[in-house]
Amino acid sequence: MPKIIKISDITTEEIIKEAVNTLKEGGLIVFPTETMYGIGADATNQKAIDKLLEYKTRREGKPLSIAVDTIEMAEKYVEVNNIAKNLYSSFLPGPLTVVSKSLGKVAKGVESEIGTLGVRIPDYSLVTDIVKSLGKPITATSANASYKKRPYAVEDILNNISTKQQNLIDLILDAGTLPKREPSTVVDTTLNQEVVLRQGNIKLTPVLERVTNSGEETQALGIELLNKYKHYLGYKSIIFALEGDLGAGKTEMTKGIARVLGVKDAINSPTFIIEKEYAIETVPDSYLSEKKPTFYHIDTWRIFETEELEQLGFLKQVSLGNVFSIEWADKIIDLFNKISEDSIIIWIKIEHGKEENQRLITVSDYKA
Amino acid sequence: MKILAIDTSFDETSVAITHDDCIIANKISSEIEIHKKWGGVVPSIARRMHEEKIDFVIQEALNQAKLKLEDLDYFAVTYGPGLAIALEVGIQKIEKLAKEYNKKIIIVNHMEGHIYSALSKNSKGNPKIEYEFPILALLVSGGHTELVLMKDHGSYEIIGRTLDDAVGEAFDKVGRMLEIGYPGGPMIEEIAKTGDENAYPLPIPMTKTRNTEMSYSGLKTAILYLTRKVFTENMDPKIKAKITRDIAASFQKTAIDSLILKTTIALDKISKTDNMPAVKDLILAGGVAANNLLRKRFRLAFSKKYRIHYPTDKKLFCDNAGMIGVAAYHNALRGNFYTKENPIQREPNLSL
Numbered sequence: 194m195p196k197i198i199k200i201s202d203i204t205t206e207e208i209i210k211e212a213v214n215t216l217k218e219g220g221l222i223v224f225p226t227e228t229m230y231g232i233g234a235d236a237t238n239q240k241a242i243d244k245l246l247e248y249k250t251r252r253e254g255k256p257l258s259i260a261v262d263t264i265e266m267a268e269k270y271v272e273v274n275n276i277a278k279n280l281y282s283s284f285l286p287g288p289l290t291v292v293s294k295s296l297g298k299v300a301k302g303v304e305s306e307i308g309t310l311g312v313r314i315p316d317y318s319l320v321t322d323i324v325k326s327l328g329k330p331i332t333a334t335s336a337n338a339s340y341k342k343r344p345y346a347v348e349d350i351l352n353n354i355s356t357k358q359q360n361l362i363d364l365i366l367d368a369g370t371l372p373k374r375e376p377s378t379v380v381d382t383t384l385n386q387e388v389v390l391r392q393g394n395i396k397l398t399p400v401l402e403r404v405t406n407s408g409e410e411t412q413a414l415g416i417e418l419l420n421k422y423k424h425y426l427g428y429k430s431i432i433f434a435l436e437g438d439l440g441a442g443k444t445e446m447t448k449g450i451a452r453v454l455g456v457k458d459a460i461n462s463p464t465f466i467i468e469k470e471y472a473i474e475t476v477p478d479s480y481l482s483e484k485k486p487t488f489y490h491i492d493t494w495r496i497f498e499t500e501e502l503e504q505l506g507f508l509k510q511v512s513l514g515n516v517f518s519i520e521w522a523d524k525i526i527d528l529f530n531k532i533s534e535d536s537i538i539i540w541i542k543i544e545h546g547k548e549e550n551q552r553l554i555t556v557s558d559y560k561a
Numbered sequence: 562m563k564i565l566a567i568d569t570s571f572d573e574t575s576v577a578i579t580h581d582d583c584i585i586a587n588k589i590s591s592e593i594e595i596h597k598k599w600g601g602v603v604p605s606i607a608r609r610m611h612e613e614k615i616d617f618v619i620q621e622a623l624n625q626a627k628l629k630l631e632d633l634d635y636f637a638v639t640y641g642p643g644l645a646i647a648l649e650v651g652i653q654k655i656e657k658l659a660k661e662y663n664k665k666i667i668i669v670n671h672m673e674g675h676i677y678s679a680l681s682k683n684s685k686g687n688p689k690i691e692y693e694f695p696i697l698a699l700l701v702s703g704g705h706t707e708l709v710l711m712k713d714h715g716s717y718e719i720i721g722r723t724l725d726d727a728v729g730e731a732f733d734k735v736g737r738m739l740e741i742g743y744p745g746g747p748m749i750e751e752i753a754k755t756g757d758e759n760a761y762p763l764p765i766p767m768t769k770t771r772n773t774e775m776s777y778s779g780l781k782t783a784i785l786y787l788t789r790k791v792f793t794e795n796m797d798p799k800i801k802a803k804i805t806r807d808i809a810a811s812f813q814k815t816a817i818d819s820l821i822l823k824t825t826i827a828l829d830k831i832s833k834t835d836n837m838p839a840v841k842d843l844i845l846a847g848g849v850a851a852n853n854l855l856r857k858r859f860r861l862a863f864s865k866k867y868r869i870h871y872p873t874d875k876k877l878f879c880d881n882a883g884m885i886g887v888a889a890y891h892n893a894l895r896g897n898f899y900t901k902e903n904p905i906q907r908e909p910n911l912s913l
Contacts, residue, residue: 279740283802284752291742378751380742439734440782444725458910462726462778464733465704466571466644470909504609505646549786 195223195362197347201369205319208366212323216331220363221245223336223350224323226260227316228288228374230344232362233260233323233331236270242300245332248354248361257303258290258311260333262321267312270298270330276382286316288377290333303332307497309383319366335376346370384497397540397557405552411442411543414554415449419516422539423453427480430511430536434522434529434559437543442552446541447490447518454488454516463492463520468505473516486513492520499525511535529559562893563633565622565658566886567615569651570643570671571704573879574614578626578633579886583682586625587876587883590614611650619654622882630662635898637667637889639674639882641911642704648907656905666899667889671880672913675700676711677891678877678884679844679870688873692842697831699824701855702847703729706775706820708827709913711844714891717913720827721773728816729849731777735812738788739805749809750852756803756810761787763815765822773827775819784812817855821862845871851878 200208212222219241222233232248234241236259245257261267264281271293273281280291295310304310313333315321324331337344338358344350347367351359405411418433425431433450435443448460455474463469471488489510496502502525511517511532519525522540529538538559546553563585568575574590623629638655641648659666676698680690696711697720706729707722726734729746736745741752763783766776791804824843831840845859850871860869872878892898899905 276740276742279801280742282798283805284741289748289751378747380744380748382742384743438785439738440778440785444778459724461723462730464730465702465727466909468644470645505644506608 194359195365197365197367199367199369200225200319205322208319209322209326212364212366213326215364216241216323216327218363219244221248221361222331223347223362223365224320225317225366225368225371226320226333228377229371230336230347230350231260231315231320231333232336233320233333235327236299236303236330236332239300242302242332244361245334246302248338248358249334250338250358256305256309256311257332257334258313259299259303259330260313260315260320260324261330262314262325264314266324266330267293267314269296271295271310271312274382280380280382281314286314286321288316288374289313290377290379292379292381292383294383299330309381311379313377343376345373384495396560398560399555399557401554401556403554403556404546405442405554406548407550408442408445411445411552411554412449412452415446416453417449418539418541418556419450419453422537423477425537426477426486426516427482427514430514430517430532432511432517432519432532432536432538434538434540435518435520435543436523436541438545441543441545443520443543446543447520450516450518451488451490456488460490463490464494467492467495482514486515488516488518490518490520493524494521496524499528502528508532533559562635562890563628564635564637564667564886564889564893565619565630565633566637566669566882566889567619567651567655568639568671568674568880568882568885569611569615569647570639570641570880571647572610573881574611574618574650575880575882575885576615576618576622577882577886578622578628579883579890580684581890582677582680582887583684583686584874584877584883584886585628585684586622587874587881588618588622588625589876589879589881590618592876608646608650611647615650615654630658633662633664635667635889635893636662636664637669637885637892638905639671639885640668640905641908642671643907643909645907645909648909652905652907666905667892667897668899668905669885669888669892670911670913671885672700672705672707672709672911673717674884674888675702675705675846676709676717676844677888678872678881679846681872681874681877681884681887683874690870692868692870695831695838695840696842696844697824697827697840698844698846699820699850699859700847701728701820701845701849703727703733703849705847706777706849707913708773708823710827710831710840715895715897719913720830721775721823723775723777725776725778726781728775728777728820729847731781731816732813732849734781735784735809738785739808741805741809746849746852749813750854752806753810753813753854756806756808758807758810758814760807761811763787763811765815765819767819768822771826773823773830775823777816777819780812780815780819784808813852813854817852817858820855821858824859825862841867843867843869845869846878848878848880851875 290311295304456471540557577587708720733745
């Protein structure tokens, strides 16, 4: 049986000393947090982490998260970008797990295989004091064995694990029954970082500049642009690469393009689904092939890597001579070199103007 | 009637075993965490991912139900709406299994599944659900926002839908503007708890036109302009946190107000339709229905006059095969099987 200390029985200094000694020796401690009981091991000690993974049976590789005491400690273990910085300064400590890119300083099995790591600053001073005194992060995973009841009392844990598992725990800090709260909210900060277009990689030759004052005017420009380029249909894929902030009017532009193509379905945002496909009903007289081309409306906002789009069959779709409207095209700029031979790429940059509904639109020819 | 159901409409590989309208097992790949590379908050959408996972998820569902494939009566699969390349994986799998085990196939519309998510029971047959037609369903998620009139099992009419962004997408994008990470929905709900929802009055979308069409693109843009106005460089973090909480709360309130307003208008419109019996039951389903405040406001607005149904298991708010199995059961009762010779076609833009 693990050693159990009732935290009301001895001084905080003594508890911290006992906990830190256990952690330094590679032991596992169960501790209270503002959400539920957690189980901690020195996140940098491989033997301690292996012991923890043995305790949490059947996890099948689910990553662990870590508890730190300050943003300064977090910065030693993960890349704290602007979004993460905002979360740390505004909402931590609190019931929140912030996922960032790991710097690879924790033991194997703590970070995810894609190299991310969840970080918490619990709103529970005993835990942050232990971490501070240890000088290193501890794991902050829930103390139940996988798939068992969420632990709000020490009995919830001990009654649901085997004797073998009980023997893996070295120390339990018992704070009685905790108020029932939901687990921490997990947020990922690694998605949608600002993309900086690498200078020199691509050549954009502006061919048209236009100011629009409404969504309808942006749509009308979409109609005009497709009419300008549609003679390529049947020879090459036509790709409208859209760059612009949230709410710029990228979907409005696409609605105009779709109208000329005779798309019957209503065009709405593909952000969630990433790719929507529509049958093209109107093809120019010059179009010879029997199979009608397809219009793909793509939104890269929710994808992590260009590889994901390739796996959706993007390169094949381009090689077959279709029409594309790609929102957040700047995110997949690496792919464009691979497709420039099969396609004509029209780069459309939409910027917010001075007036609320005003947009400054620059249309350029793209050369790899 | 025991059914094996598969849903690969988008990023989740899900397999369920249902017995009539009871869900016996409902496995979702992201919860099983088969391997670390499939972990994280944002699952990958690649076809390969579904192909690698599907056999394992089928086996997990069968294990939990303590059944074998030959024990099942029918096989069911989602054929749309969704991502074409993902839908194909589920369809091909079910066609192969149906041939091998000589079972009839039921093809299910994913949105019909969401409706039945609120009319599903667990393995013990709970909760007891009573309803009568017509039912008005509000389906809200990251990819869909629509009001559907269900006149009978299998008989649907879209009363209203979003013209641009889905409401769940608006939550994610506002989350991005507030720089609070991804996904935006749960985080906005969390920080809005301590925010002032009246701090920033925002225009409720599409109020001028008393119709049932919805729009969230304008609200998104309004938040964009608001954040540009109120946030400054090197702002005190405490002040910034307060403003962020207030904007999150104000946005959430406005989005919910709009959903309730449109539901009210839809009910009014239906009540004035000739030869249409009165609606007594409402359904609220889809990922955004997991938002506690939305469900609470929905109850406050409608529970006096209507019975309100929403999923009682958290899993049923997300994309899952359990709801597909229950929808398939009702299709099978009507003899609605896939009997064509040619292979099942996926329909990415399928509508109810």
